[in-house]
Amino acid sequence: MIIGNWKMNTLRADALALANAVMEMEYLDSTRVGICPPALWIDPITRIVKDSSILVGAQDCLGDRAGAHTGCINAAMVCDAGCSMVILGHSERRARFGETSEKLLNTVAAVLETGMFPLVCVGETKKQRESGKAFDVVAGQLRPLLTSGLDLGGIVIAYEPVWAIGTGLSASRKDIEEMHATVREVINRNDTLVLYGGSVSPESADDVFNAEGVSGALVGGASLNVSKFAAIVAAWERK
Numbered sequence: 001m002i003i004g005n006w007k008m009n010t011l012r013a014d015a016l017a018l019a020n021a022v023m024e025m026e027y028l029d030s031t032r033v034g035i036c037p038p039a040l041w042i043d044p045i046t047r048i049v050k051d052s053s054i055l056v057g058a059q060d061c062l063g064d065r066a067g068a069h070t071g072c073i074n075a076a077m078v079c080d081a082g083c084s085m086v087i088l089g090h091s092e093r094r095a096r097f098g099e100t101s102e103k104l105l106n107t108v109a110a111v112l113e114t115g116m117f118p119l120v121c122v123g124e125t126k127k128q129r130e131s132g133k134a135f136d137v138v139a140g141q142l143r144p145l146l147t148s149g150l151d152l153g154g155i156v157i158a159y160e161p162v163w164a165i166g167t168g169l170s171a172s173r174k175d176i177e178e179m180h181a182t183v184r185e186v187i188n189r190n191d192t193l194v195l196y197g198g199s200v201s202p203e204s205a206d207d208v209f210n211a212e213g214v215s216g217a218l219v220g221g222a223s224l225n226v227s228k229f230a231a232i233v234a235a236w237e238r239k
């Protein structure tokens with residue numbers, strides 16, 4: 001699975017052009033390709049990709065029912081707009097908006113209830129890694145999900161070391177393998193996809209995808225350039 005996270009980028013015309021370009025990409029039926037545009041462009045983009053297998057996702061949402069939450073959108077709304085997934089707990093939202101795995105539980109539940117899948121991001125900061133706490137931090141971010149009683153059958157996890165995001169330096173193959181093994185041990189399910197995210201590029205993709213336990217990638221910056229995004233998909237397919 002290769003998912004593009006466009007973050008807060010693109011005006012309408014750029015977004016539609018990029019979605020049209022993604023539509024032209026060639027990839028195998030067995031590869032699941034998705035894009036998560038800014039919320040405003042979800043509706044026109046779902047219309048563009050409607051006859052393809054490209055998944056469209058939201059970058060966040062609330063789990064609350066409709067009501068007095070100014071400025072927010074909920075899981076039912078993004079599902080109704082045609083999304084099939086929602087990124088939750090991205091480190092940028094954890095850092096800026098105080099999202100925690102505990103606070104996200106009702107959103108994970110609401111997303112699952114709609115039939116969409118949550119793409120839950122976990123990952124440690126540079127300071128946490130340097131102080132030897134990376135594995136505890138990531139396990140701690142996963143644990144609330146496991147003790148929640150939710151059926152995690154459809155969940156997708158993305159391991160995204162915060163120090164690798166947007167830096168141009170993806171984690172080493174060894175770091176990726178070690179953390180993916182930890183994620184899989186904590187989750188304790190064979191069917192869970194565990195993606196890697198953090199400066200995945202056409203240059204780093206082969207190394208990332210050859211790491212044991214990696215089921216694909218969550219791609220930020222490189223997903224805004226269709227040639228780079230297509231090259232990452234191609235790297236996955238020759239793995």
Ligand code: PEP
Binds near residue numbers: 167168200218221
């Ligand atoms: C991300 O923020 O999800 C991400 C992986 O970003 P980038 O690829 O730009 O590091």
